[in-house]
Amino acid sequence: MARVTLVGNLVQIAGGVAEYDLPATSVKQLFELLTELHPMLARHLEEGVAVAIDGQIYQDALLQPIESDSEVFLLPQIAGGRGQVLNYDIFLPGASATRQGMS
Amino acid sequence: MAKHHIETTVNGDPVEFLCETEETLLDVLRDTLLLTGSKEGCASGDCGACSVMLDGRLVCSCLVLGCEVAGRKVETIEGMAQGETLHPLQQSFLEHAALQCGICTPGFLVAGKALLEKNPNPTETEVRYWLAGNLCRCTGYDKIVSAVMDTAAALRKG
C-alpha cells in the first residue's frame, strides 16, 4: 500500500481527509482510486497536480510507477505540460458523468 | 509634409535617405537603412541599447533626429568589426561570457569602445560610471566590466 498525502486545497475537496493508504501501482491508477473515493477530485487532478513519489516530484507523468511502500504527495502543479486538459474519459469511463453538478 | 532628404556617412559609407521630421536616427537606422544592430529598449535615452557614435561622440540614437545627421559621421555596431576580424572588445565579450540574452550587447560594445578610446587605463569605478548609461538585466554587469577592463589591459600591452 502506498501512503498518499494530499497537500493544499485538495484536502478540502476530499472532505478534509488528507492521508490515504492505496494499492496504486502507477500515478494513473492512483488518480482513478482517488476519484472513486472523491469524485470532486477528478477535475482538479485534470487541471494539474504534481505528484511527489519518495521525494521526487513528477508532473504530467501518468504512467510513472508507484512502489508498494512508496510515500506519495499530491501538490499543486508547479508547471510543465502542454496546457491541454486531458479527457479523463479515456482512462476513467464514466468519470465525466460523476462530474455533473460540480461547481 | 514632405520628407527630408539627408546625406550622411554611416560606418564609413556614404548614405542617403528620406525621413519624416519626427523620425529619430534610431528609427532611420533600423527601419530605413535596415541596420538593426542598434536596439530600441525605451526610446527615451534611458537604456543605452541604441548607442551609436556621432562625430566621435557617444550618443543615444533615439535622442537624435534623423534629419540632424546631415553631413555628419555615424558609427554603429555594424562597423565595429574590421572585416573578418572582431574588435578586441567584441572578442573579449565572447571569452568572458559577458552577454546572456545579448540585446544590450551592441550598446555596451559601442559605449565600451568609446571609453577605451578616451581613457585607455580606466579604473573599475570609471568603467562602471561610464557604462551607467547602458542597462543590462541579465548579467549583473560583472562579466561586462571584467571584459572591458581586460581589453583595456590587453590593448595597453599593444
Add this chain to the structure above:
Amino acid sequence: MAETNGHSKTNGQSYVGTRTIRPDGVDKVTGRARFGADFNLAGQLIGRVLRSPHPHARIVSIDTSKAEALPGVKAVVTRDDFPDQSSEFIPAGEMMMNYKDVVRNVMAREKALYEGHAVAAVAATSVAIARRALKLIEVKYEVLPHVIDVVEAMRPGAPLLHDDLFTVGVEPKPEKPSNIAKRFEIKQGDVEAGFKKADIIVEREFKTAPVHQGYIEPHAALATASEDGSAEVWTTTQGHFIVRAHCARLLGLDIGKVRVTATEIGGGFGGKTVVYLEPLAIALSKKAKRPVKMVMSREEVFKASGPTSGATVRVKMGATKDGKFVAGAAELKYQAGAFQGSPVQPGVMCAYAPYDIENVHVIGYDVVSNRPKVAAYRAPGAPISEYAVESVVDEIAKKLRLDPIELRMMNAAREGTKAAYGPKFGPIGLEETLNSIKKTEHWNTPLRKWQGRGVASGFWFNIGGETCASLTVNEDGTVSLVAGTPDIGGLRASLAAVAADELGVPYDKVRPIIGDTGSLGFNFLTGGSRSAFSGSMAIVEAAKQIKADLCARACKLWEAKPDQVEWKDGAVRPLGALAEKAKPMTVADFAKVAGKTGGPIGGVGRINAQGAGPSFGTHLVDLEVDPETGRVTILRYTVAQDAGRALHPAYVEGQFQGGAVQGIGWALNEEYIYGEDGKLQNAGFLDYRMPVASDVPMIDAILVEVGNPKHPYGVRGVGETPIVPPLGAIANAMENATGIRFTELPMSPPKVLKALKEKGAARA
C-alpha cells in the same frame, strides 16, 4: 539511479564543464543576431494597440468606423474579433491561467480592468497613420472605482472586478463574489503546540510592491495569416510552442497550421511566457491580408505586461533558546492583477522550504486588483515569502545571539528532510552553500560604521517537462542540433558541449539552432530553470539512438555480432578478436558512408523530463548606508548556489550574478508607483529604477555541485534560485547597519532616510 552515458573524449578533450565560446556569440557581438523587432516582411503593416486610460471601467461601446475609414488603415480588431473562451485552466509559465481570462487579457471584453488594458488594435501602412487611427476610435467608458493594494482589495465592499469570482478553498463556499480568487494552505504538525514549546517567538508583517521583470527588449511580434487558416509568426518569446497553442485556441485555428519561430530573445525572466501581441497581430493580418508587425513601447511594457505581485506577508516563527525552529506560521496575500493567478501557491510552499521544521502552517490568498495581470518572474512567489521568513530568521539569530549562518545550519534541510509541503528531499546542497559562505574571506572581513552584513538562503523546485531535441550527422561529419526551448542566456553553448561529448566530435563541429514549431514535437517553454536540464537530457537520448544505430551499422559492415562491438570514447570499437580485422569508426567516418549503410544518421530525444532537483543558494552581502541621503551602496556580494553539475560554468555564474542584481533592484529601488487615480506614475526606466553598472560591485559566484542523481550529468536547474535570497540578505544587512528592521520593500533612499530620522527622533 542515472545511467552512465559514456561521455566521450575527442582527443582527450571534454567540453562539458569548460568555458567554451557560445555558438551564437559572434552574431550577438556584431549586431547581426535578429531579435523580435528585427524581422520584416515585404508589404507589412504596422500594428498598434488602443489601451484603456482607466484602471477600472465598463466598456459600454466601441466605435471603430472613423478609424476604419482613414486612408492607410487596413484592419481594426476589437473584442468582437475574438470568440469567448470557456473556463479552462492551463499552465502559464509556472502558474496557472484560465483561457476565459487569457482572451480577456489579450483584448478587453466587458470591462477594462487596468490602465493599459488592450481595447482595440489597428494595422496601418505607417506608424503615423496607425497612431492617428487609434485617436479616431471612440470608446464609451463607464468609469468605476478601482482598487490596487492587496489588503484593500480583500476588504468587503471593495470595488469588485469580477462578479463571477467566488473564493475557492474556503468552507462554506461564499455566496457573494469577491476579489479573493483562492485561499490555499499547507499544514504540517501542530503549530500551536509548537509555539508553546518555543522559548522565543518573533512575529512580523512585511509589505512588497509590484516589480517588473525589466527585460530590455519590449514585446514584438510579426504575423502573417493566410486564407487557408494557416499563420506564421515570429515573436520574442520564452515558449513558441505555447504561443502556438494560445493563438490556435484564441483564433480557432488548427495547431498544426500555426508555425511560430522564436526569434532571439532580449530577456524574459518569466514575463514572456504569455501572449500579448501575437493573437492581435494574427487577427489583424487575417483581416488585412498582409503581414502585421507589432512592437510594444517601453511605456506599454510597464503598463500592459505583467509585473509580479505586490504582497503583504505576516510571519510568525518560534525557536528554542538553542536555536531549534519549532514552529513556522505565515499568511501571504498576493496581488494577481486583473485576473486570478498570482504565484501565491509556490510562495506558500517555498516559504519555509530551506528549513527542517516539524510544525508549519502557511496560508495564502490570491487576490485580484486593477493592475496588469501578474506574469511569472523568476522563481515566482518565492522571493517575497522567503524575504519575510529570512528576515524573521535573522531577528531570531540576533535575539538568541547566535551566528546567522550557524542558526541556519542547525535547522537546514538535508537529504531526507521532510519539506514543509510534504515530500522528503533527495540529495541537496543547502549546507554546502552555507559552508562555502562561511569559509569566504568576505564573511571574515571586518566592517565599519554604517556598514552592515546580511545573509539569507533560498530555493526553487525547478521543473522538467516535455522536451524534444534532435541531432543530425551531416555528410562532412558535422552535427546539426535542433532544440526547442528559446535560448535566453547561453543554452546553445551548454547543449553543444553535451552533444560534442556524447558523440565525440569537436565542439565547433556542432551547430545548434532553436527550431521553429514545425521542426520538433512539443516543447514546454524556457522557464522553471529547465532548459539546460531537460534539453541536455533530450540530447543524451538523441545521442543514445545515434550510438545504437552506428553500432548496428558497424555490425553489418564488419559482419559481427552485437556483443563484439561497443561505443567508447567517440567511436564504435571492435572487441576481442574482431579488433584484428576491423578499425574503430568515428561519427565522421560513418558520415562518409551513411547513405551506403542505410541512410542519414540522426536521433531525436522526445521526453517528458522528470527528476528535476531543487537548487539551494545562500547569499552574503555587505552594504553601506549614507545617513545623509538614505542611499545604500552595495559594497560586496557573494553567491553560493548548488548547480548539481555546471554544464558551462560561465553561464551558470552569469545566472547567479544576474539574479542577484535583480534582487538588489527589488530590495533597494524598484516598485510600481500608482497615483490615487490608479495610474502608473513611473512607466519608464528613468523612474522605474533598475540597477546600473555603477550601483553594484563584482558579484562573486561560488559554484557548489551536489549532483542530481536523476540527471545523466547531475545537472540541476539554476536560473531562478538566484533571485530568491537577495531580498532577505539585503534587509538583514540593513538591520545590521542601522539597527532598523525594514519590513517594507523597496528600501529606497526616501524610506531609509525617514526611518533613520524616526529612529534618531525616538532616541533624542
